[in-house]
Amino acid sequence: MIPVLPTTPDADDPETAPAESQPYRREIRSFVVRAGRMTVAQERAWRDLWPAWGVDNATTPLDFAALFGREAPVSLEIGFGNGESLVALACVHPDRNYVGLEVHPPGVGHLLLRCEAERIDNVRVICEDAVQVLQQRVPDASLDEVLLYFPDPWPKKRHHKRRIVQPAFVELVARKLRTGGVLRMATDWQPYAEHMLATAGGSQQLRNESPSGDFVPRPDSRPVTRFERRGQRLGHGVWDLAFRRV
């Protein structure tokens, strides 16, 4: 079943919303669910493949060992897009368990098709707001790695509040990492890179893995995604960050 996610029209932007819409204003989210069309193949994936790889929305804590049928280090990717990096990483590291969180149903459908084609059994997918899933479902100190690759940069100043990387988000992620676990981020938008650096650098629970206290070299393990290729075409640089839970 394709989940119905809450939409976040501009009407819920407190700076642009008409006063009468304010009573219905929700918490600010880092995404707007796009009305992207599902292909026939993606619809089939949702229907036939979701039971094998999908995790239904709920508010109960996740038991990763039960979910994967084995104990293994858990990597969680937030906003996987169409799942390129998740699939590549899961294939290269069959000894790890990968959980993908994404709110865009066609992207989830795309990932399900790739999981079927590659016969991947170390990936599970949740189609839900990552912040909500972290708050409600991910046990503290249960993750070995959190991946946040090319999150929406929300470049306009009035939209900065929608950026997923905020002090409260960083503290939430840090709490979910085991001691020694790593938060890895990448962006092609320099002002967001600097914001990520300042925000994660401000956490007492995390230590920057960069010896120079700023960015880290691009890890060989990070596959190039569609958004990264788009950034490259536009001539953007790429900034990688890694922060370890102390």
Ligand SMILES: C[S@@+](CC[C@H](N)C(=O)[O-])C[C@H]1O[C@@H](n2cnc3c(N)ncnc32)[C@H](O)[C@@H]1O
């Ligand atoms: C710019 S895209 C990058 C996608 C992918 N990581 C890549 O590099 O190609 C950001 C993605 O994050 C997703 N996203 C944004 N906020 C999210 C949230 N709170 N929970 C889950 N996914 C989210 C969006 O739907 C979008 O697909």
